[in-house]
């Protein structure tokens with residue numbers, strides 16, 4: 001059961017975000033960007049959510065509205081009127097745009113949550129670096145790429161770091177705050193204060209592949225897929241084992257479907273290339289087969305499991 005009491009407590013302490021950041025531009029209005037925009041707005045931040053596609057933005061605004069409703073039902077269960085006010089005021093703080101440059105002109109913080117592709121992230125940050133105010137902090141929500149390597153595209157390396165949220169953002173209470181080699185202490189402290197202010201429990205780590213959680217999740221999920229591929233156990237039993245045996249809310253194969261098998265494959269292939277001697281990161285024929293057949297998990301209706309189309 002999700003501890004909404006914790007979210008409520010975080011929310012109340014975050015309603016006056018105690019940091020230098022008031023205006024946040026989130027670039028990438030997909031799964032993660034929409035969640036980051038939501039938690040920022042509900043903590044009182046002014047948010048501009050940017051995506052290439054206005055269709056994506058329209059879909060994301062709808063899902064943000066629905067998810068705010070879920071949060072409101074928990075926090076204001078005895079006062080629905082207040083709940084409606086919470087939702088409408090939070091939604092009013094979120095603007096959308098398709099031009100990242102103009103959307104970053106007034107930003108104190110830009111959080112990037114676009115496609116996990118180094119070249120595309122470089123192109124975006126290079127463009128923003130030349131246009132955004134000098135004080136603006138840049139952060140990437142990347143799952144698996146190096147913060148230092150992404151920062152190579154900008155001059156403001158002292159104002160660049162990692163803010164790694166977890167899916168689904170409104171529910172997962174962790175935020176990994178990553179200090180790059182040249183991130184200044186002031187930037188790091190501002191990111192930590194902002195993360196706390198939007199209701200997250202912040203941990204910090206160096207710029208190491210996968211930071212903390214994914215570095216442990218990658219081998220875990222990879223080994224679960226190999227266990228299934230060898231026929232040692234069924235997908236269902238593997239997932240039940242980890243839910244009842246290790247207390248996880250989702251089993252590894254369920255989680256792989258939830259995050260997306262293409263994302264899993266992308267990360268594994270990237271780390272195999274970077275660490276060819278590490279057998280834990282070896283390619284997995286079954287994963288490659290599912291991805292090649294377009295069975296990407298929840299987002300396509302089938303992965304290790306079949307899902308009803310919503």
Ligand SMILES: CCCCCCCCCCCCC[C@H](O)CC(=O)SCCNC(=O)CCNC(=O)[C@H](O)C(C)(C)COP(=O)(O)OP(=O)(O)OC[C@H]1O[C@@H](n2cnc3c(N)ncnc32)[C@H](O)[C@@H]1OP(=O)(O)O
Pocket residue numbers: 001002067068070071142143144165166167168169170171172213214217218219221222223225249250255259263264265267268284287
């Ligand atoms: C091949 C191997 C190598 C590669 C492997 C790579 C793996 C790692 C890398 C993957 C890629 C990137 C990963 C990323 O960088 C880091 C991550 O995000 S890792 C994933 C972390 N997340 C999890 O582990 C999720 C675990 N699951 C859960 O916590 C829960 O199942 C759930 C998702 C919260 C759903 O909860 P349930 O109880 O099952 O179902 P409900 O639907 O009832 O939801 C419960 C409760 O939560 C509220 N809620 C759910 N979703 C949202 C939402 N989107 N917004 C707001 N609220 C939400 C909902 O209100 C429910 O409460 P109720 O309404 O019932 O009162």
Ligand SMILES: NC(=O)c1ccc[n+]([C@@H]2O[C@H](COP(=O)([O-])OP(=O)(O)OC[C@H]3O[C@@H](n4cnc5c(N)ncnc54)[C@H](O)[C@@H]3O)[C@@H](O)[C@H]2O)c1
Pocket residue numbers: 027028029030031032033050051052053056100112113114115116117120124141142143144164165166167259263
């Ligand atoms: N999915 C997860 O579980 C998860 C969790 C944590 C971090 N991440 C990371 O967050 C980032 C986004 O992941 P996601 O799952 O939200 O992906 P997504 O595909 O749901 O969303 C990405 C969005 O970025 C948009 N986009 C792509 N290029 C763009 C550009 N140049 N300018 C503006 N918008 C652009 C796309 O239109 C898309 O809507 C990735 O770096 C990923 O590694 C993902």
